[in-house]
Amino acid sequence: MTKPLLIPGLPRSLARDGWWLDAPVAGPPDAPKGEARSTRGPHWAGLASLVALADLLFWHHAPGLSLALFALAILGVAAAGSGRLSARPVVLLALAAAPVVEHLQALSLAFLALGLAVALVWLRRPEAGMADIMAVTAAWLRRLPGHWLAPLAPRAGVLAQIARPSSAGQSARKALRDWAFPLAGSLVFLGLLMQANPVLARGLAIDLDVWALAARLLFWAGVALLLAPFLASDLPEPLQLSPVALPRAARLGLNPRSVLRALVLFNALIALQSVTDLSILVFGVALPEGMSLAEYAHRGAYPLLATALLAGAFALAARPFLQEHRAIRPLLLVWLAQNMVLCGAAMLRLEHYIEAFGLTYLRLYALIWMGLVAIGLGLVAVQVLRGRSAAWLLTRSSALGLGTLYLCAFVNFAQIIAAQNLARPAPDTGYICALGPMAHGALLDAMRANPGLRIETRPCALWFPPDAPGWREWGFRSWRVARYSAAMETPERAE
Structure with a gap:
């Protein structure tokens, strides 16, 4: 039990009236260290x-x-x-x-x-x-x-917060009571005066489009609802991702012996496929009777890509068994190397197919994807050699994918596709016209190199450069294409 504080010589009346000195100081509770408590809404x-x-x-x-x-x-x-x-x-x-x-x-x-x-x-x-x-x-x-x-919820909505009693709400209601009658009376007198004074009526005439005003008010409200969470200062707790253990049924019965045998068989099959592809695509071995090189390339490009993806998944599944047998690690590295070669063979097949039938967005994206899969398999090989964690592989694979997408955002693929297809003897004019004005520069280059080039499809968006937009719609690519088109002497368009 604490003893009261006694000061010798202090008058009794002052000691009785000084009770407030011993009162606890009220204050906000201390927030846990490192936690920012903020319930403020948007500014x-x-x-x-x-x-x-x-x-x-x-x-x-x-x-x-x-x-x-x-x-x-x-x-x-x-x-x-x-x-x-x-x-x-x-x-x-x-x-x-x-x-x-x-x-x-x-x-x-x-x-x-x-x-x-x-x-x-x-x-x-x-x-x-x-x-x-x-x-x-x-x-x-x-x-x-x-x-x-x-x-939009009834309990947490804006109207419910306005109706909640507070000092600001009381001030607003008081101002409304003080100004309601004067403003209403002024509007009545203004209406009567406008009937009597044509000059005043003409000066205050308002051409109001109610539907346009309503649409604009809805736009403002939608923007406000969209932006309010971005300006709120409170942040949630970090999202926790806990590792999930696969059930036995999802492990496909893998064990050290099955992994070792699978690596031997899979490597043999991929080696047979690689030898066949290299002999046909590089050394020119004859194809089966009745099959063209374009058909051979089309039949194998995408299945080989799917095979490489499955190979990467199998390599990740086999990684926990690396220490179970000394032959698993070298066989797994050979498996990854062979599938990287397989990605190269798939790219060669697709290149032959593009030479035969032309370039499209899908085929160009497939080439980029095949290159990414090959690099990803190389990252798995580095992970196996250096004993890196799964987080190491996930971080670098994500950085590789995001970096590639970021660089692709700056590439004018329409220009590349149009330039490649316009150089062909019989280009697909319908597909080329669908590429749009961003490929107009490729058309000018092709018509300068080949004055006899004609595109008969009407209307063709490739004939015209991008329109000169305002500063709000401005884009560096469209400005670049329009400037290039204006700088060149435009050849005579097809009639």
């Missing part, structure tokens, strides 16, 4: 400014450069609301917005959205590591649809 002034900016950038305008500018504005408003600003999130968002500045497409839009999400999380947790930032971003994206729908 309303910032949200209103973003809605006004969205109206300026997107209302009756096609998106383009405006999307990159709007994403940077969202990050700026979020930084102003949180009171912190770091250069690293800004640099990350600028890199994510670069594909949109190059050319607006689904791939560049996905990079912009993902970059904005990571930048917002990084802004609010600048001290966290990259792994934690990605985990929090995954959790934030997971809850984002629920936050979009939350304002």
